Amino acid sequence: MKSNEEIQRIQKDLEAKGVKYCIGAYVDIHGIPKGKVVPISHLPQMARGSELYTGYALDGLGQRPNDDEIASVPDLDHIIQLPWQPEVAWMPADNTFKGEPYPLNTRVALKKQLAKAASMGFGMNLGIECEIYVLKQGEDGSLSVPNPDDKLVKSCYDVRGFLDQFNWLDKVATTINALGWDLYSFDHEDANGQYEFDFKYADAITSCDRFIFFRLMAKEFAKQEGLLATCMPKPFADKTGNGAHFNMSLYDLKTGANVFACDPKEDPRGLGLTPIGYHFIAGILKHGKALCAAFAPTVNSYKRLQRQGEMAYFSWAPVFNSFGSNNRTNSIRVPMGGGRCESRNADGALNPYLAATLALAAGLEGIREGLDPGKAQEDNLYELSEAQRAERGIEFLPKTLAEAVDAFEADPFVTETLGQELRDEFVRYKRNEWEAYHRHVSAWEIERYSHLF
Structure with a gap:
């Protein structure tokens, strides 16, 4: 908690920059x-x-x-002045309940897991690759x-496709660098109208905060172009x-050294x-x-x-609970040069705090128990026969x-990591989502069945 003097200093600094309003933004499930x-x-x-919320409304x-009611407490070390609305300062926030950290808040859950990592002498670095479509909505x-x-059937790295959305790309890229995130690459991704931004990894909390803000920022700049970013x-x-591939490593809290990294030799x-x-x-695979x-x-x-699926070529998406080197058919990839691992089944709809909490907890379990992930898979796993896969x-x-x-609910590790209440909330909302999907009659069903029967 900041002292009164520190808060007043931050307030005066924001006022000098033209800020009139502050948002303390926490996230829902x-x-x-x-x-x-x-x-x-x-x-x-x-x-x-001071700001109270009816949790039942969320x-x-x-x-x-x-x-x-629950309260929110802004993190004053991670303030962003909105580039498109400089009168407003964005502050990621944590929920509290009766003065204590609220365990159903996923940012709070991540902080709790980071404290467990710290007790083992580790911190967590995380880089999240941001893939996003920019589309027209009818x-x-x-x-x-x-x-x-x-x-183009294969439009990855296409220069013309990149230049098609230069105004939007330039706004996003310029803002990322102005915020100090160190954008080092961005390109036209594999699909038409799809792009990727890669900026430097940071500690897990900071990277999760940035991903939440990226989604908001990208949508705002697309709206300015009359488009939808998703x-x-x-x-x-x-x-x-x-x-939204998760690139993860642990570092030594005393020296800052990456404890995953060594010479491949x-x-x-x-x-x-x-x-x-x-x-x-191995811990991540155990609970994959x-x-x-x-x-x-x-x-x-x-x-x-x-x-x-319906694509003309392999999808690049992982379907196997496996790991390997620079082989994108595994769910866990060790990029060339090592020093980190990448979870490839992470997608753009995730709650980064929740995903990072569980990934870190699983990895720490693997370390405590000395688990072995087995042999690295170097083949194109998409082409394996079922017999080869089983072998x-x-x-x-x-x-x-x-x-x-079902797997989430059945694994005791999830309850141990998140607590019963947060685990139950996730299960309840996601089961409701699945059931609502199955109650919905889609255009595909109407087209397929209405004249057939």
């Missing part, structure tokens, strides 16, 4: 930001938890209509690629989906990972099916996690949200 707005003169009160915060709500001439996992059945498996790194991966519910948390997510002991990830939620 889905990772969608929520919060109240206060005049800058009331920042000291907000910093002490998804996944576990309250009934007769419960006391009056009927349908989505389409803005340029009708953009019809991180929806699979907007089109015949095009690549939106990932010193690694018997040749991937450039220390035993700690392999133990971490349960973690999939957090990494891929929507009905639509599992239309991305297909070997090919290697490679299991599928869940194929539907229902399967993923």
